[in-house]
Amino acid sequence: MIKGIKGVKDILPEETPRWRLIEETARRWAVLYGFHEIRVPIFEVTALFARSIGASTDIVEKEMYTFQDRDGTSITLRPEGTAGTVRAYIEHNRAADPLPQKYFYTGPMFRHERPQAGRLRQFHQFGVESFGVADPRADVEVIALLWRMLSDLKLPSMTLEINNLGYAADREAYRPQLVAFLKQREETLCGNCRRRIDANPLRVLDCKVPQCRAATEAAPRLADCLSEQARAHFGSVLGELEAIGIPYSLNHRLVRGLDYYCLTTFEVTSTSLGAQNAVGAGGRYDALVETLGGPVTPAVGFAVGVERMAMMLPLAASSSESASVYVAGFGDRGSAAGFSALEELRLAGIRAVTDFRSGSLKSHLRQADRLRSQFALIIGDDEVVKGSAILRDMETKVQQEVFLTSLSSQVSSLLRIS
RNA sequence: GUGGGUGUAGCUCAGCUGGUUAGAGCGCCGGAUUGUGGAUCCGGAGGUCGCGGGUUCGAAACCCGUCAUCCACCCCA
Structure with missing residues (x-):
């Protein structure tokens, strides 16, 4: 018998009503917030992902589905949606259009990981990207959309965590301090984190191994190295979140796994999910458009996992489709x-x-x-x-x-x- | 990539320390007087016991390997 590929699931008719509910809810809220649907290809030239996500991230290092096209060019099945959207934004010179450039997308993503509860090799995301607005209210708009959407679906026990990563220059100033601190306690860190000290020291802060957590408890905080503008930006994000009644909790350890984020980063988790507890996450990425060859363009966005939302929705919630x-x-x-x-x-x-x-x-x-x-x-x-x-x-x-x-x-x- | 659990009918599972034709519940198909569903009763179809070796008079059961799947680490949506 020919079977499906490991970590790639069929969505059977019993489950599709639940999926439609999620997709329709997400779409409705996105439109309500002024976003427009974009459909980009599920595969792109490998270099696009390598450059945008970051060469030393796990995704690029070991999780991409990469293969040779017939003419020898390296092709990759998209592991996330932002890179392709940004590529399209640049390629079609959307910056020339003065309208607000706010997009949403949905579709399959691919990462070669070991399957687990809430983690698949082909999985689905719904995401939004807001281009061209540096104002902190653009961050808040995107976070609000995420929060309202999830609340509308009545997903249980959700918390919004938020952090300020500052600008690239802030992190450059902070990095040597953190590395110096970590080198002193290298012995107490897990093997993975020892390697991270040089590769990606910020990630050590996000490690879940208890010894690492304890060891970094007294680590210098990025928050103390941030420039005035970065603090001001984050301050208004928090202020506006409070103004519109969106509950959050600060998490100074929150470091996203993709290199392009700066300033605001956030993640919504649920305790009713199992080990893979992130429902959705996102942040600001002001340098990415420029990195990929476009004009300087501030941007902010998020993505949510459709399977993870579906896991938390009762199967019975599906409407009947019986014939009359x-x-x-x-x-x-x-x-x-x-x-x-x-x-x-x-x-x-x-x-x-x-x-x-x-x-x-x-x-x-x-x-x-x-x-x-x-x-x-x-x-x-x-x-x-x-x-x-x-x-x-x-x-x-x-x-x-x-x-x-x-x-x-x-x-x-x-x-x-x- | 590293651990651990589990693979028996379409589904959920039983099968005692190895013993004859491999079972149950649900589901499916049919029947219970001639053209009226759900309940009940009766009957029926359906299984290479994941796969390959080995031990044994004899293996679904024990051993080795392998594959699949689930959960966890890692990482992330």
């Missing part, structure tokens, strides 16, 4: 008439189904019951002779005769009454 009419045609003439009636109802916009395998009225009604149809349209040979059919209300068992010549109009009016 089950057509029970039986006998030689009856089943022929039933097949015509089925098509006629559908052309009239009535959701109608049948089961071609069923030959007896009994098995038809059993199917109608199982499919939770509102009505059964019974057509046997006797009815065909009379030029009529019987419309049975499956719940009240009330039956009514309808004429085959005016079938769809009669059925629609009866459907409207019930």
Whole structure:
């Protein structure tokens, strides 16, 4: 048997209503906040991701699905959505358009990781990117959208954590202080963190190993090295969040795994998720557009994991999609008439189904019951002779005769009454 | 990449310290007087016991390997 690829899941019909609820809710809120949908390719030239996400990040180092195109160019399945959106923004010279440049996207992302609860190799994100506005209220707008969206879905036990990463120059000033501090306690750190001291010291602060946490408790804080502008920016973000009633908690250890973030970074987690507890995350990335060859453009955005949101939504929340009419045609003439009636109802916009395998009225009604149809349209040979059919209300068992010549109009009016 | 758990019917699982034709519940199909569903009763279909070796008179069970899957580390959405 040919099976699906490891870490790549089918989303079966039982689950798709839940997915649609998530996607429709996200879309509705994004539009409400003035964002417009963009659809970018799921694969790009490898260099795009390497340059934007950061060469020394885990994603680029070991998690990308990279392969050679037929002409030898290196192609990568997108591991996240920001890089492609920024590429499109630059390529189509969207900066020349004076309208607010606010985009949202949704679709599959790919990372070669070991599958786990809430972690897949093909997973889905919904994300937004807001280009061109350095004002802290742009950060708040994006965070508010994220928070309102998740609240609307009534996801349980969510917390918003936020931190200030400052500008690149701030981090350059801070880095030697942190490295010096970490080198002193190198012995107490986990192997991973020892390697990080040189590669990406900020990440040590985000390590979950208890010894590392304890060792970095007294570490110098980035917050103390921040420039006046960085502090001011973050201060207004927090102020505006309070003004519009969005609860947050400061987390000075919060360091995102992608290199392009600066100033505001945030993450929404839930305790009801398991080990992979991040529902969504994002931040400001003022240098990325320029890094990728575009004009200097401040930007801020976030992405949420659709699977992780789905995990927290009850399966029962899915709306029923049962048909209104089950057509029970039986006998030689009856089943022929039933097949015509089925098509006629559908052309009239009535959701109608049948089961071609069923030959007896009994098995038809059993199917109608199982499919939770509102009505059964019974057509046997006797009815065909009379030029009529019987419309049975499956719940009240009330039956009514309808004429085959005016079938769809009669059925629609009866459907409207019930 | 590193650990640990689990692989028996479509689904959830049982199968005692190795013993004959591998089971249950749910689901599915059919029947219980002639053309009326759900409940009940009866019957039926459906399984290379993940795969490959080995031990044994005999393996679903024990051993080795392998694959898959789940959870955790790591990392992140």
